[in-house]
Amino acid sequence: MTAMKALVVYESMFGNTRRVAEAIAEGLAPIGDVSVSRVTETSHAQVIAADLLVVGGPTHAHGMTRPQTRANAVERADRPGSGLVLEPEPDRRGVREWLDDLPVSGGWAAAFDTRATMAPFLTGRASRGIRARLRRKGRVMITRPESFLVGGSNRLLDGEEERARTWGAQLAAEVTSSTRAGTG
Secondary structure, three states: OOOEEEEEEEOOOOOHHHHHHHHHHHHHHHHEEEEEEEHHHOOHHHHHHOOEEEEEEEOEOEEOOOHHHHHHHHHHHHOOOOOOOOOOOOOOOOHHHHHHHOOOOOOEEEEEEEEEOOOHHHHEOHHHHHHHHHHHOOOEEOOOOEEEEEOOOOOEOOOHHHHHHHHHHHHHHHHHHHHHHOOO
16 A cells, blocks of 8 residues: 555644644554644645645634634733743634635545533534535545543643544544545
8 A cells, every 4th residue: 555645734822732733643653654734834735735634723712713812812821820831933823714725625634623621512612613614625524523622721631642642543544444445
């Protein structure tokens, strides 16, 4: 079987979604060529070349981030005593805008998010909006969207990075199986 290309694209403000994206990429390693890229640094050519596109972002205000929710996150981190640490260059443009600008292309996709530990009906899930936009761009979803949980101190819960690695491995197995079966 020929090595496949997987691309994991993420948006992250405080590093949680980046850590999940990196763990997913580790789990995807059996596919062959796996790259991880910030949403602001990902070209259309990279996306078109990917057999599997995995996209994730933080959940803000019940869905994907928007300019105002990203600005609010920066303000929260700047408050004295917040304990929040922004990524070195927090994303000024998010997954929402990036996906809207993508050209239509085929291939498989999967969506993930990071969100607070409360029930999804209280927090929302960015991954649902990501999934919808990926479908509109011609991607075939290989699995249901997945959420990775962040605790009250705005840190990934224990075990979430390992769960992301396992999810990445499951994605790799599903894509490999679908390729052998000739589906997708």
